[in-house]
Amino acid sequence: MCGIAGLWSPRGYSDNTPKLAEKMADRLYHRGPDGRGFHFDPDHGLAMIHTRLSIIGLNAGDQPIFDKDAGLVLTANGEFYDYKRLRGLLRTDGFEFTTKSDSEIALKLYRKHGFDFVEQLRGEFAFAIFDEKKEQLILVRDRFGIRPLFWHNGPNGFFWGSEMKAMLAHPDVPREVCPKAQLHQMMQVMVPGMTLYKDIQAVLPGHMLIVTRKGDGFEVEQKRYWDAEFPLDGHHDVRSDDEHIEAVREKLVESITFRLEADVPVACYLSGGIDSCSILGMAAAIQQSPVKAFTISFDDDRYDEAHIATEMAEKAGADQDILRVKAEDLYGKNFEDAVMFSERTFYNTLGVAKMLMSKHVRDVGYKVVITGEGSDELFGGYAQFKADLFLHDPDYAATPAAEEMRKRNAIFSGSVLAEETISHPAFEEVMGFTPSWIQPWMLTLERVKPLLSDEFKARLGDYDPIAAIAYSLDKSMLDGRHVLDKVQYSWIKTMLEGQILNWGGDRVDMANSLESRPAFLDHHVAELAMRIPPHVRVRDGVEKWVVREAMKHVLPEVLYKREKFAFMAPPAHTDVKKAAEIDKLIEKWLSSEKIASHGIFDEAKMRASIEEYRKSDDHAQNTRKDIILNHAIALHAMEELI
Incomplete structure (x- = not known):
């Protein structure tokens, strides 16, 4: 797990290029505090940057990695699983390896298969390969967008980075904010690929960018190599229930086994949901030894799941560590830091809580956790999904x-x-x-x-x-x-990558140099899940039925029978201490001066809305106002913090 960045200039190097590359690396220190490496190629105007978090090959995984015979250079972020088997196969084909790193297989597979090499890769990754002979740069992002990767193509060169802040450390990357993106962030849902900045885009999940030099500029080709392809209705796998259950269990065991492999200890995140509980139970069975389990506890019983997580930890014989998050922990500088690391707004302070958890996990000596993200997306876990089943599927509509x-x-x-x-x-x-x-x-x-202000609406x-x-x-x-x-x-194409895997995943985990590995998002698990008939994923209104049955032997009965409960932090209006804390952020980031300088909001209307919120006791309306305030504060803060 690491950070990558780089620049490729058609005009060649300036004297400041190495110094600017150092500044770009500085902005990724949290993604790779264990070391950094550079590849400077003045002849091509290229600089490749890598900051390292050592997980596999602790003393032999420095990057960039070179294949000098083929004229290839690699910088990679993330993990490639099943790499030992692939290394063995590649050796039989005559390829030699110069490192013990899992990342080196990407170079050899590219040499062997060309652009089809990504089909062989399994894991969570974002990486760059420079092909000197073809004068091409290849950027690749994993199938679900678990690892971030951004790019900018401008008159002064092509830039890329694991986080936008690394790119923005270079003066040739413009900071012009996109009003459309600001509007999307205020309503939570982004268009895939869109970022806060007009001229910076995210590499789409399941895609590669092929960047080719053309004279004094670059041609950028976007190539999709994978998508979440569900079969046509009626063409799902025909199997018995028992066969579906066993297939899910088998694939999850395989996925978790791969994600337990590291040269450092591996822990689990544990909430009160069946996903993280299933992973903990299976990890304990696979390791045949106690697993360290980290749980967040909120100071509001309506949102707290720690008691259920504790029951699971006891059943699995896990060593549970509970982080108790208080009202004041979710706001102030912690809120601002979560915005800075996420590089986007968030509707709920769960991301702040997860950032605090990642710090706690690192403080007690762990670098890697296995997590449960992706199960709801693949096995029909969300209440919103069931609502559409009940509305639009005649087999469910009458219930x-x-x-x-x-x-x-x-x-x-x-x-x-x-x-x-x-x-x-x-x-x-x-x-x-x-x-x-x-x-x-x-x-x-x-x-x-x-x-919104009239000026902002005119820009839209x-x-x-x-x-x-x-x-x-x-x-x-x-x-x-x-x-x-x-x-x-x-949902997978929008909210999974833009929300769950961003401020609910990589960005707040790596804020504290913690690698999270979502076992359900192994693409072998995903491809199996997508072929399972809908009535096996959701049976008689019970979401994730097939997962429940596959994991029944490791789950406590109360959890096996429990309906999906959204994991989120208590909103600000639910507690006087939280209300007081968000008021401090309002005073700082929604002041008259800030509102005027950013020009997004009409001050009088925003003030009236805040006063109405403070006086209201309507839970649903206040929850929505909490969301709007979180977004508005973060939008004003983001430009100054990134």
């Missing part, structure tokens, strides 16, 4: 489960569940319906619009962010699919 589910999840009304139904013609066109997962954010947008023109999100989806991957597959696909 009373939808209303019962809404009552049980009333605490999340105004955040992840919409308090009223809303639709949009673009989603109706692309998907045939407006998915329940985006409706809360559409309602957030409706409450944001009146707060007639831009429709909901249509932009809908039309970013590949309709060919949606046509003819079952409703559950449609909603899972649309």
Whole structure:
């Protein structure tokens, strides 16, 4: 796990290039405190940067890695699993290895297979290969976007980095903010590839960029090598329930086994959900020894799952470590740091809590954790997914489960569940319906619009962010699919990468040099899950049914029977201490001076909205106001913090 960055200038080097490369590396120190390496190639105007977090090959994994015979250079972030088997196969083909690093297999596979080499790679990764002979740079991001990677192509060169802050350390990368992106961040959902900055893009998950020098500039080709492809409705795998259950168990065991491999101790994150509990149970069985388990506990019983996590830890014989997060911990400098590391806004302070957890995990001596992200996305775990099943699948429509589910999840009304139904013609066109997962954010947008300044609205023109999100989806991957597959696909392409894996994953974990490994997002597990029939993923209203059955032997009964409960931090309005803390951030970042300098909001309307929020006792409306305030504070803070 590491940080990478670089620049390729058609004009060649300036005298300052090595010094600027050092500055870029400095901004990635948290991603690689164990060492740094550079490759300077003045003849090509190239600088490649690597900061290292040592996990595998502790004394023999320095980068960049060279294949001098082929004229190739690699810098990589992340892990390639099953690398020992691949090294053995490549050796039989005559390839020689100069390091013990798992990353070197990417160079040899590229030599052997050309651009098809990515199909052989398994893991969480973002990397760059420079092909000197072809004068090409290849940037690759893993299938789900677990590891971040950004790029900018401008008149002064091509730049890339694991985080935008590394690129922005170079004066030739412009800082012009995109008003469309600001609007998207205020409503939570980004268009894939979009960032806060107009001229910086994210490499899309499952894609590679092929950058070729053309005279004094660069040609950039974007190539998709993988997508979350669900079968046509009625074409899912035909197996018995027992066969589906055993297949899921087998693939998860394989995935977790790979993710336990490291030259440093590996721990697990443990919440009260079946995903992290399943991973802990399987990890303990595979290791046949106690596993260290880290749990977040909130000071609000309605949101706290620590007691369930403790029951799981006791069943698995794990060494549980509980971090108790208080109201004041979630705001102030911690909030600002989470914004700075995430490089985007967030609707809930869960990301702050996870950043505090990653610091605690490092403080007690761990560098690697296995996590449960991805299970809900692949096995139909979210309440929003079930809501669409109940609405649009005739086999579920007649059940009373939808209303019962809404009552049980009333605490999340105004955040992840919409308090009223809303639709949009673009989603109706692309998907045939407006998915329940985006409706809360559409309602957030409706409450944001009146707060915007006339100047900001003029900059937006007639831009429709909901249509932009809908039309970013590949309709060919949606046509003819079952409703559950449609909603899972649309979420995977937007919220998984933009939210769950960002401020809920890599960015707040690596803020403290902690590598997180989401076992459910192994693409072998994913491809199996996508072929499982919808009624096996969600059975009689029970989400993730096949996972529950596959993990039944390691789960406590209370957890096996428990409905999915969204894991989030208590919103600010639920506690007077939290309200006091967010007021301090409002005073600092939503002052008259800040509002005027950024020009996003109409000050009078924002002030009135804040006063209304302070006086209201409507939980759903206050939850939505909490969301808007979190975003507004972060938007103003971000430009100064990154």
